[in-house]
Amino acid sequence: MQADAPGPQDLNTIAMLGRAYSLLGFRIVDGVVGTGFPQKPKHSAVFAQIDPDGARLTDLARRANMTPQAMGELVDELENLEYVERKPDPSDRRAKLIVPTAKGLAAIEAGKQVIVGLETRITEVLGEDGHMTLRRLLARLLSDD
């Protein structure tokens, strides 16, 4: 809620957090897409939650904090991109398991690599100590509430 035209140091802390997150978040998607795995930002909500052995739609939705319908659409798209498959759950015939394909696993791996690369970059900019300190401070903020 402040004018955010000038340098970052003039922003309030919350705005700085937002900028940093936005900046780095876009780089994740760019990085993954750059390695040849087209996807939308929202798809990472699936990739972040999916289990290599498959997971149920409702479980994915719960973990990603959205409705099963919304997750269903994401899975539709990922199915069209051949990143996941819907398979019947042998233990419950109502359910379907969302299972990543080989291509999907490769995309997830690419995503992890991009994140590792970005974290390395953060360490380069802040130094090993700086990065560790940042993580420690953020962890304290998050475990506070």
Added chain:
Amino acid sequence: MQADAPGPQDLNTIAMLGRAYSLLGFRIVDGVVGTGFPQKPKHSAVFAQIDPDGARLTDLARRANMTPQAMGELVDELENLEYVERKPDPSDRRAKLIVPTAKGLAAIEAGKQVIVGLETRITEVLGEDGHMTLRRLLARLLSDD
């Protein structure tokens, strides 16, 4: 390091940034609404950019990085809530100045106070040094790219 109860420290740094921002961002809106100024999260995009003397719709849109149409809708809502008024721009009869009302200025002030409160809370949690260190690290991240 338990596998079944993942705490914030198990997240990658980018995810931690995102969580912290999301957490605090919601608290801003909650705080402002709690002081009796109903608004939606998107409205802060206007409040953050508006000038007490008024600003043009297209300027607001440019600064908030959206199309004039989208900004126009936000301004419609804020006009209904009586936070802003549309006045003719004396220097250009095509343009209209979006001017905050007294109520709008009070809402902006409330927003600033909420942010100050949250920053104070951050200082309580991290300590004066911790908060300053966090800001310094974030500023370095932001000025890097």
Added chain:
DNA sequence: GCAATATGGTCATGGTGCCTGGCTTTCAGG
């Protein structure tokens, strides 16, 4: 066993947020 109820998933519908395209009014330059 068998109704009652809960759960997994889908479809239809609606709301929100934002976009593009087209329009009028006004401004500025030749």
Added chain:
DNA sequence: CCTGAAAGCCAGGCACCATGACCATATTGC
């Protein structure tokens, strides 16, 4: 003047996500 550009508005549309209704299957209580 006249033409091109800019300010703002309206219509239409797409993306995203939610609610509600529905069907198939599981589970529970009697």
